[in-house]
Amino acid sequence: MMRAILLVLALLVAAPAGAVQPDEILADQGLEARARELSKELRCLVCRNESIDDSNAELARDLRLLVRERLTAGDSDAEVLGYLVDRYGEFVLLKPKFSAANAVLWFAGPISFLLGLGVIAAYLRTRRPQAAANEAPLSEAERKRLEDILGG
Amino acid sequence: MIAELGHFALTLGFAVALFQVVVPLVGAGRGWSDWMRAAVPAALMQFLLTGFAFAALMHAFVTSDFSVRIVAENSNSQMPMLYRFTATWGNHEGSMLLWVLILTIYGAMVAGFGGNLPLGLKARALSVQAMIGSAFFAFILFTSNPFERLIPAPLDGNDLNPLLQDIGLVIHPPFLYLGYVGLSMAFSFAVAALIEGRVDAAWARWVRPWTLGAWVALTIGIALGSYWAYYELGWGGWWFWDPVENASFMPWLVAGALLHSAIVVEKRNALKTWTILLAILAFSLSLIGTFIVRSGVITSVHAFANDPERGVFILAILGVAIIGSLSLYAWRAPGMRSEGRFQPISREGGLMLNNLALAVAAAVVFIGTLAPLVREFFDGAKISVGAPFFELAFTPFLVIVFIAMPLGSLMPWKRGDLGRVMARLWWAAAAALGLGGAIWGWQTGHALLAPVGLALATWLILGVFVEIGTRIGLPGVSLVTALGRFARLPRADWGKFLAHGGMGLTVMGIAAVTAWQVEDIRLARPGDVIPVGGYEIRFDGVVEGQGPNYVYERGRFTVSQGGELVGVMEPEKRFYPVQGTPTTEAAIDSGLVRDLYLVLGDKQQGGDAWAVRTYLKPLAAWIWLGALVMALGGLVSLTDRRYRVGAVARRAPVPVAAE
Numbered sequence: 001m002m003r004a005i006l007l008v009l010a011l012l013v014a015a016p017a018g019a020v021q022p023d024e025i026l027a028d029q030g031l032e033a034r035a036r037e038l039s040k041e042l043r044c045l046v047c048r049n050e051s052i053d054d055s056n057a058e059l060a061r062d063l064r065l066l067v068r069e070r071l072t073a074g075d076s077d078a079e080v081l082g083y084l085v086d087r088y089g090e091f092v093l094l095k096p097k098f099s100a101a102n103a104v105l106w107f108a109g110p111i112s113f114l115l116g117l118g119v120i121a122a123y124l125r126t127r128r129p130q131a132a133a134n135e136a137p138l139s140e141a142e143r144k145r146l147e148d149i150l151g152g
Numbered sequence: 153m154i155a156e157l158g159h160f161a162l163t164l165g166f167a168v169a170l171f172q173v174v175v176p177l178v179g180a181g182r183g184w185s186d187w188m189r190a191a192v193p194a195a196l197m198q199f200l201l202t203g204f205a206f207a208a209l210m211h212a213f214v215t216s217d218f219s220v221r222i223v224a225e226n227s228n229s230q231m232p233m234l235y236r237f238t239a240t241w242g243n244h245e246g247s248m249l250l251w252v253l254i255l256t257i258y259g260a261m262v263a264g265f266g267g268n269l270p271l272g273l274k275a276r277a278l279s280v281q282a283m284i285g286s287a288f289f290a291f292i293l294f295t296s297n298p299f300e301r302l303i304p305a306p307l308d309g310n311d312l313n314p315l316l317q318d319i320g321l322v323i324h325p326p327f328l329y330l331g332y333v334g335l336s337m338a339f340s341f342a343v344a345a346l347i348e349g350r351v352d353a354a355w356a357r358w359v360r361p362w363t364l365g366a367w368v369a370l371t372i373g374i375a376l377g378s379y380w381a382y383y384e385l386g387w388g389g390w391w392f393w394d395p396v397e398n399a400s401f402m403p404w405l406v407a408g409a410l411l412h413s414a415i416v417v418e419k420r421n422a423l424k425t426w427t428i429l430l431a432i433l434a435f436s437l438s439l440i441g442t443f444i445v446r447s448g449v450i451t452s453v454h455a456f457a458n459d460p461e462r463g464v465f466i467l468a469i470l471g472v473a474i475i476g477s478l479s480l481y482a483w484r485a486p487g488m489r490s491e492g493r494f495q496p497i498s499r500e501g502g503l504m505l506n507n508l509a510l511a512v513a514a515a516v517v518f519i520g521t522l523a524p525l526v527r528e529f530f531d532g533a534k535i536s537v538g539a540p541f542f543e544l545a546f547t548p549f550l551v552i553v554f555i556a557m558p559l560g561s562l563m564p565w566k567r568g569d570l571g572r573v574m575a576r577l578w579w580a581a582a583a584a585l586g587l588g589g590a591i592w593g594w595q596t597g598h599a600l601l602a603p604v605g606l607a608l609a610t611w612l613i614l615g616v617f618v619e620i621g622t623r624i625g626l627p628g629v630s631l632v633t634a635l636g637r638f639a640r641l642p643r644a645d646w647g648k649f650l651a652h653g654g655m656g657l658t659v660m661g662i663a664a665v666t667a668w669q670v671e672d673i674r675l676a677r678p679g680d681v682i683p684v685g686g687y688e689i690r691f692d693g694v695v696e697g698q699g700p701n702y703v704y705e706r707g708r709f710t711v712s713q714g715g716e717l718v719g720v721m722e723p724e725k726r727f728y729p730v731q732g733t734p735t736t737e738a739a740i741d742s743g744l745v746r747d748l749y750l751v752l753g754d755k756q757q758g759g760d761a762w763a764v765r766t767y768l769k770p771l772a773a774w775i776w777l778g779a780l781v782m783a784l785g786g787l788v789s790l791t792d793r794r795y796r797v798g799a800v801a802r803r804a805p806v807p808v809a810a811e
Contacts, residue, residue: 127493
């Protein structure tokens, strides 16, 4: 008896198995593939950083069906995304737009890499073996004095 | 009673930590050697007291003492013994206690095995360790007391989150913490060196093994977490760019950079200040990781402890540690001189490129993880940053690392010649490009992932073989001579070959599984046959049953290929009644060539069919196999005789300035 009750309970709570349900899949394979790719870029709004492709939440299912509905109606990928952003805001996109407000997010990496290369180049100019010609290791007395100055 | 003793031991540990902050530091400043020596017994005592407290907590869990609040909240009398043990750290308070325990283990190791360390450096490093320790002792005692009692005690406990009742997650946090906290050693030595104002080859030799050990533990911890996600979350994803995953990934990237830059300090006496900065950053990122996980400030799948008060406390620790160490750095670092000279095209140059790319990659992860928080704070905009962002913004920097890896590895120190290095590597490059080109032509969709990923992996792996060949003089010597030379190569070199090769394996697995996974989602009735990637999978039916603290529905599938039986797979759906939580236990038939991954979904309402998901994941196992090989490389390198205890000595006694 107890087990029967538990099993009923188990059926009431959806298991966290993968998201896309068999009945959602479109007959047209091309459209379905596009729907899957789009789903990976859309956030399940009530979830924690999960895409609607991964989430088993009810809302994610609604969004997956909506994406497929728009695609079947003939929308392009960009139109589907635009439609969802109009409805739910930029929050729905897992890949933020290239916009001024997101400039730091998108460009910090490449710019700091280039800056880093610049810094390395400048550093290397002081590190060249040629520049080392007049470099003699510090004498013991110099070293001691340096440490005195530095308070080491 | 035992719980109270545990609490008392923890309080004493806090007091000892405070003692260890002040006395050795003052002693080192004044040159009082007995004050400096006091750090050693204090560090050992801290470890014993914390160990006792941890054992007391574990005792409460194992004996199911539900009068202790966190036992009642996180354990259950029906739970299997193993999970009662491990539930000790499957909760906020216990996991923080584990954090401090590991910190004191590291401190005790420095105290116990650091006989050859210069007294001043040892005293200062242990003092800095104790500063970190006291902050976390205070955090536990004031905001997260694990020994709090419940009166009256409940009859039974609330059970452990079923997702955590898993062997993978049992060992995942200790490894991550060994890694996070291990980086505190690098941090303590860096701060001690800043206070002393001196960094030399001996210092680098001391810091490298700790960093290497921490990196190995982080590698294993991250791989375990990823493998757990793969088999437990039910759709075979293995990396989600979730904030908590990123929190462990950032220190891993920076620790990887630190390992390489410390080589330059040790061998070439250059990049000192940069190495110190990396040591500070690596541990700061560990602290930030702890903050992200423990405060729940960025809600994510992992946040099983959300509490603003705790968040603010950790934020304060974080602020003091980072601002304090960086200020010290800004003050003292400019006075450090690096003497080594080198050309841009050289081993040093390659390592600098590695460091730059890894640091920028970590920065991208950092910015992406915090961007939603920052945008919301400053202009109220809600944005999401997920996998598609990171795949685009992060990957290029790792591609740079991978392209440069074999080239830099073969470069001589000081001054290299790209032409000469390419003369050795040309066939590896040709094979990689050839393979990439063939895949590009062969596949139908023109996605870049498979050709680029597999070409890079080939380049990395063949690069390792070219390097081995070069080191042992092949071709050009007899095989016997070559093998003899190979056996005599330093362990550190073997470690490098393994670590670099392991990276190649992981890249290959990632590329193959991402590009070529086959998926089948359908409603299946018992008796149906599902054809997937050349296999025929017959659905035999579903049975119900009862486990120790859950009930299950177990599907049975017979897998065959061309009429030959491959095996029987039994995916489960479980339901844990105490917490009211279902879990999915995928059935995985794992192999070197492919993983077959089966998930039983829900039963069709009012019908007799079940949702069944089948995945064929080519080379999936290589992702974690590669990580294990990387970790093994780190371990082999750790056994190198240069790092053996006792083998460490300062290059030349440097007179200490009188103060």
